[in-house]
Amino acid sequence: MSSIRFDEKDNYIERLEKKIFSQGRPVSGQIDVTYQCNLKCQHCFIKQEEYKKELEFDEITRIINDIKKAGCLWLCLSGGEPFLRKDFLDIYTYARKRGFLISIFTNGTLITPRIADCLAEFPPYSIEITLNGLTKKVYEEVTQIKGSFIRVMRAIEMIKERGLPLVLKSNGMKINRDEILKITKFSEELLGKKRFRCDLVLYPGIDGSKKPCSLRLTPDEILNIQYSDNEMLSLCREQFLHHKENARLKEGYLFPCGLTSFHIDPYGEMRLCSFIKEEYADLKEEEFLKGFIRLYSKLTSLKAKKNTKCRDCKIDYLCRQCPGRALVENGDMESPVEFYCELAHKQEEMKEEVVKKVL
Structure with missing residues (x-):
């Protein structure tokens, strides 16, 4: 399967997305293969839970097969830091061969020439590397790990050299406030336009922690x-x-639009909203599409009180x-x-x- 580049999303794909959604199926989703990470970013919204058993390779591939049967088009593989899993390239290659348009979210610091070569052989739709500083001082103040800046810059170079569809992204916060526009310029000079994403708003942790909000701009x-x-x-x-005016909000529904995506954590729990912890499907026990439809029906029917x-x-x-x-x-x-x-x-x-x- 040939790789579709990040900047080549066309009318065909948009029509396909609408068709999938009209059938009550998910258009896109994300699997966090681990919550472990080699960095300690101050704004991180994920809590590492070392005591919980993560999904095995066979469990992940079974879920991937179910997602494919449901007609899903886009799949994001993320973490934590996904490359901490020794079997991550096997997971990625399996999903890639199933025909998904795949994005990989990574901090980049664990990418080696071997990993870059493997990705070049089977290119994803995009590789998104987080760059929260353009100087060693600021970047490592965010990550709290010495030596991480030179590793991420090497990773960016390796991915760029192999012609892979690289996207850089940043989170705006008090620490890197004065470097965001410099990162934007760096990205455009290195990769061209529309290859950089920045979210200037920090959100609470998915465990309810307000710590990330203390760093908000x-x-x-x-x-x-x-x-x-x-x-x-x-x-x-x-x-x-x-x-466009959102009619559902005016009618009193809590969710302003149809939910077209899902999120699966490393333990097999699927949510349509990561922040609503009590509404989930345990994919170790429940089939993917059945769980998606059940959650979709419940959340989209909620009305304001x-x-x-x-x-x-x-x-x-x-x-x-x-x-x-x-x-x-x-x-x-x-x-x-x-x-x-x-x-x-x-x-x-x-x-x-x-x-x-x-x-």
Whole structure:
């Protein structure tokens, strides 16, 4: 199977996605093959649980087969750090041969020439390496591991040399605030446009920990970075000009749209929202599609019980609020998260200026 490049997603794939979704099937999903990691990133939202037994290779391949039967198109393999698993290349190769469009999320520091050569032989759709600093000082302040900066830069070089579909990405936080735009420029010079992704908002841990939120940029800092980069600015402009009102929210449903993706943790528990811990399917016991349909039906039928300001909000299309994030930040799925609310309103205040500036 030939590799489809990151920047070549065309109308055919979009039509295929719509067809899959119209049949009530998942379009995309992520399998975290381990929660173990060789770095200790300060903003990490995953809690390593050494005492829990992770899925064996045979269990993962069985689940992959079930996902394929369900018609899923996109599959992300992630962690933790996926390359810590000695059988990760076997897992990846198996999934690749099953015909998925695969993305690998990695910190890159464990990539060796042998691993890079294997990926070059069977290229994924994309390899996404997190680069949270462009200097040793900042990068290693984030990762808290000495020597990690030179390893990630070597990995980027190896992947680039082999012509693999590399994407760099960053998380904006107080530590690297002054390097985000430099990373953006570095990525564009190295890889070209549309090969960098940056999320300027940090979220709580999936275990409910608020620690990552202590490193958040302020709304003003986020907007200052966002509107200082032409590519980010262009995305903001598109959001302003082409948003659609979400009828489901106005009708009182908690989830604003159909859930088209899933997340499977290293222990075989599948969720449609990683933050809603109690709603899951144990794929060691339940068949994948049956579990997906059960969770989908339950979550998409949930209706609001509170009459919050979110119900009548005119700028909900700008807001990061969702039931799962509200649950871990406020303790319930409906109460507005004030940080997201403030950020959305400050974005809306700049709408006219942003549209004119890009034009």
